[in-house]
Amino acid sequence: MVKTITSDRTGNYCLQDHEQMCFVHIPKTAGTTMSAILESQFDHDRICPTPYWRELKVMSRESLLQYQLLRGHFPYSVSELIPKSPVFITMFRDPIERVISAYEFMKTCVIMHPRARKVQEKAQTLSLKDYVRDPDVNGVVNSQTMMIAGREIQDLKVPATDPVWLDIAKENLRGFAWVGITERFWESVGVLSYQFGWPPPDEIQRLMVGSKKLRRENLDPDVIDAIAECNQLDLEMYDYAQSLFAQQYEAMIADLQAKYGSVMAQQASGHDSAHEQEGLSAGAKVVGTESQQLDGVVVRSLLEQHYEACFATAHAHTTASTRLTFTFDKAIPGNGWHRLEGLERDEPFRWTGPRNVSTLDLKLDGTDDLACEFRILNSTTSEVLQSLSVQANGTPLNLAPLHRDSYGAMFRCKIPKSLAKTEKPFTRLSFHVDQTVALNISQPGNEDKRQVGVAMSLVQVFPVDSQPDVEMIKSPIDSEPWFEAIAFLKQHLQPDQLLFAPNAFRLPFPDYIPYVEGNPIDLTINYVDKTLRHHPYDWVVIHKGMNDVYVGWLLLQVLLRRLKPVLANSVFVIFAKDSPLPHLGYRSTNVRPAFAGYIKYMIQRVNQSERLRSFKQAVKGIYTKSGDARISSTEETTNEEKG
Structure with a gap:
């Protein structure tokens, strides 16, 4: 029996101990990017390691108890396997665009499963029209409806085109805590951050983006009709998901206006046009309600205030600290960080990017001056590392390197207590570089196209007159x-x-x-x-x-x-x-x-110079002797010509 979940959440929501977030990742809906966003908000050891349905099905309920986040290509029926109450979220995409993208992806992706390899052979040999009509091809017929209904197509006794699945899927979707729309990605991530009190989106690099060799506008109408014919339930389900998202978005805007309307009015009346790209939709207008249109910059500002309030609530019983050590396998309280890496060598790190600024929000005690140390494992170029600077609540800090090699470094800076004392519930550390560079450009042979700056593995804060918890560099401190x-x-x-x-x-x-x-x-x-x-x-x-x-x-x-x-x-x-x-x-x-x-050292240099001078003189002598005849002959010829 599939669990039925109801949700009436309007922001400032934190997962409870008896709940687990379940992201139903419908293929080719920007789910890889969304998974990276979700993973950044959970400690690594609280994320279920497998995203694969066939592996999840064989895991025991006891082993799943430790995880707060499950994400992957699994249907809604995953609720039958997990031991806690699921909090479901998902992303929908225009069915026509999704099928085109799935077809292109299947042609070139690396396939391991034997059944999937047969489907790949069909994608490589059949036209798109024939591909979607082939009865042996999975993933192109009402896939979004089936996953939300909680069924795998290959196990169905009732055809995937039967309207009964649409009714089940709609009922299930109404209980989801969040429904995103790929075509409104930025607004969707904004609603997600609002719902759970996470840092509002800044700039996120889309991952696993297809080549888009096939475009909808270039396809023949009969191909579009063939896709639509096989996805009538998905087309209706997509419209339904859009209506749910619109309700969530308008409810968010109304709540933000009610809580922070005065600040919103000030910012809406005149904000710096240079920051247009910082909004949820990169400068495009975002419709909030019929009576009020808010652009992305204003919406993000409202979400930032909401995040600060949620941070204060979530950390109300946490004592401000003069000493903390932050490693990047933990949930990220900030923006501008790529996915977690380095676990295989026990030094987890994250690249900064894709923008030039990355932030960490830490609850620090401002009664004393604090020292901050951090470790950079790598950088795209030495120039990027050289450009690195740090701010605390917008004020530049003097940055002192403790150690430096070709592309990595260890730094220390001082955070005056006056900067740690702030009206905000946290101290925001901002790490700035002059530019970010695609990894496939800075590292030839690397196919990773992410725009990154520096790779950071550790940040620690401690009182100025004390020793850090982690000794990043021992000499000459302990002598x-x-x-x-x-x-x-x-x-x-x-x-x-x-x-x-x-x-x-x-x-x-x-x-x-x-x-x-x-x-x-x-x-x-x-x-x-x-x-x-x-x-x-x-x-x-x-x-x-x-x-x-x-x-x-x-x-x-x-x-x-x-x-x-x-x-x-x-x-x-x-x-x-x-x-x-x-x-x-x-x-x-x-x-x-x-x-x-x-x-x-200077004597060695002088000796080397003397040896080099002797060598040059010897070489010059050899060339002079061998060239004497030619020189004499040339001089005689020249004299004759002059005569």
């Missing part, structure tokens, strides 16, 4: 030389002085280390030169274990500016300008190695 250098600087630094030091010193001394335009990720000679020329530093800290070229160039700049060593240990040398502190000798135990390494 006696580090603590000695920090204590010395804290004792002697004056409020109006400037400090040049490795990036790890930015956290304890954020007010003493100015930032040069460009957020230096690579500690290059050009950066050192540019920094020291622009700022009259009073103190310079050198890490002796860094690259000899960098250390040597920095030592040269220190000497030219007449800074003297005042502290040296096994790791650091600290130089000061015009300081009353006693100066250390350049030959002292811990100062000399800094210069010795550079001198050794």
Whole structure:
């Protein structure tokens, strides 16, 4: 017996412990994109791993208890298998367009199931008209109606064209918590976010998009008629789904207007046209009610306010934190993130994109200054990584790299308590890059067309004066030389002085280390030169274990500016300008190695230059000797011509 579900939900709804969300993914209705949206709102371990009906049918009810989300190509009758109350959602598409898309997809997709391979052979050999009329082809005759009615076509004793299925499907659909329409995708996702209090849609890249070699407008009328003839129930079911969606959308608009009408009126009277593309339908008009038309920007603004209210309700009993660790296998409280990856190597991550901004909304305690660290595993280009910047509630943060390789990095920034204190129920961290790049362009051979920026795996927040829960980079933080250098600087630094030091010193001394335009990720000679020329530093800290070229160039700049060593240990040398502190000798135990390494490096360079010069002279001699006769002959010929 199929469970009958009723729903009367008008926003601000959270799944209860006794409920499970079930997304009936009707093929070729933008369901892959919708699945990615849904998965981002659940912890990974609360999502049923299989989307396949044949695998779901053999799973025990006990094993399904742990999951909050089930999604896949299964019919409504999945409710007979799951142990909790199902909360159903689905997407409908114009039946003619859906069949055309399914036919194109079947021609080229990779098929594993033997029965499906036979259908693929027919798609590759038959015309579309003959394909839809072939009795052995599944998935083209009233498929949407059958899935919502709760039946698989191959198991039917009653034909899929019998109107009885339409009545059953309509009755079932009335109990769905959400019904989306592919042709109104953005509005549909807006209603979904409204219903469940999720972040409103920003920009989502459509996944598994077909090639569209066949277009409806280019097909002969008899082909369209053949598809319609086989899908009379689906055509009527599609109209019914559209009417349900229209009711849901208008109910949403009415509720948002009632709750946030004054703010809506202010924004509707004049918003920045530069943000037109941020709306639900990318600048197109969205009809709310007969008396009021709202464009996408205004609707999204209303949904944002609704989301803030839902966030506050959902986290009402959650204490604001000064310490948290966020990994990307968790539900995403924000926007601008692609699907979860990296589980196979136990380091889950998500790419930012498709837009240039990605956000995380975190409930932080604003009583103390906080440090934020995050890990970037990869980036599309080094330029994209170089352009990365971070904001807290719209205010730029000073970004200090802890580590950098070719395409990845670890960063740290400080969130002043004044920024964490906000009227909103969360602190919004925004990660910005100058551009996103398609993976198939940045990685030749990769067929992934998603527009991405950087791949992030970890974000952690903790009080400035404490240690993080996850040590992303240990040196020099956990060393006696580090603590000695920090204590010395804290004792002697004056409020109006400037400090040049490795990036790890930015956290304890954020007010003493100015930032040069460009957020230096690579500690290059050009950066050192540019920094020291622009700022009259009073103190310079050198890490002796860094690259000899960098250390040597920095030592040269220190000497030219007449800074003297005042502290040296096994790791650091600290130089000061015009300081009353006693100066250390350049030959002292811990100062000399800094210069010795550079001198050794320069001697090697000189020796290499001498060898290279000798080699060039030898080669030049060989060419000169072999060319003497030609040169003499040429000179004689030239003289004769002149004579």
